Amino acid sequence: MGRRLAALLGLLLVLSFAIFSLMYLAPGSPEQVLLGTRPASPELLASLRHQFHLDVPFLERYWLWLSDAVRFDLGSSARSGRAVTSMIGDRIGVTAFLAGYAFVVAVGAGVPLGVLAAVRRRTGVDRGVVGLTVVGVSAPAFVTGVVLLYLFAVTLGWFPSYGPGSGVADRFWHLTLPALALALTALALVTKITRTAMVGVLEQDYVGFALARGVPLRRVLVRHALRNALVPIMTAAGAVVTILLTGTILVESTFSLPGLGGLLVDAVNDKDVPLLQGVVLLLAIVIVLVNLAIDILYTRVDPRIAYGRSAA
Structure with a gap:
């Protein structure tokens, strides 16, 4: 049972990393992906970088996202702003x-x-x-x-x-x-x-x-x-x-x-x-x-x- 649970946690970790990487596999920068068709102002770009931790290294971003996900906090929608x-x-x-x-x-x-x-x-x-x-x-x-x-x-x-x-x-x-x-x-x-x-x-x-x-x-x-x-x-x-x-x-x-x-x-x-x-x-x-x-x-x-x- 212990090995089975360890394998499960390892698989979930790999899946979470692959899912988190979706933002960075899309064409364009992460800011452009999140903005969509909205006009990009310096204030909005700064807000997005701070909200989605785009001003820190990639692995640190992933760790912050994973830490929130473990607490059932998956962030906010980039379009509606709802949780x-x-x-x-x-x-x-x-x-x-x-x-x-x-x-x-x-x-x-x-x-x-x-x-x-x-x-x-x-x-x-x-x-x-x-x-x-x-x-x-x-x-x-x-x-x-x-x-x-x-x-x-x-x-x-x-x-x-x-x-x-x-x-x-x-x-x-x-x-x-x-x-x-x-x-x-x-x-x-x-x-x-x-x-x-x-x-x-x-x-x-x-x-x-x-x-x-x-x-x-x-x-x-x-x-x-x-x-x-x-x-x-x-x-x-x-x-x-x-x-x-x-x-x-x-x-x-x-x-x-x-x-x-x-x-x-x-x-x-x-x-x-x-x-x-x-x-x-x-x-x-x-x-x-x-x-x-x-x-x-x-x-x-x-x-x-x-x-x-x-x-x-």
Whole structure:
């Protein structure tokens, strides 16, 4: 555990340095990047240099920024002047709800579909599920979103066409179409990996022995086959989080949702580097922590992994 946490801190440190360097990779001087299209007066330039520590060496600037970030102070927006943490706090609820909703849909539907395809291997059901995964992987989230929006919001009027809704039930209703559009690619990945893992497990001798002893098929699938196929499925779940967080940028723009995706797009369009750094740093931390949690869960699901690491 100690080595895992040390590796996590090292990775976060490297990511924070790369994210902080965004300002200095952009064309022009840091002052020009922060100013954007505003006229540059000597007083404004002096204020920017003092506010963003541009009058000290680069590594010292990074240390000051990192020290503030550890205390949840990500600075102020270069355009609005508001605190970056406050702007993120206003938007994070919609993105968290949307990503969580899409994750439940992707994993909750992908795992049963993968198991069904593995059990009905080389049948029409299997080919149909595999065809669904091909469509899901091939269709970008924004294209799926536009199709769902036109069919179920504009044509049929079953769902709202924009807005996050208010209250839990209303938010579920408003975010159903965005969650489906976001979850389709992830669902295809989970289904494909579940099917592959289950096919390998179902070919093992202990599964055949259990069935020969008269153990019900459902019990064999859940307690023996699926349990031993969980490690690759959990790996897919970690990849799903990354897919969902990156996909929210396009889906939120398609459905006019005030989430972190829209905030990130606004930061890029406005060249608001402090806001861009804050949002990207938050997304990177979430992805790293999710993968750490899955890495820890591996040892709970399959104790042989922990034993193998101890032996190594």
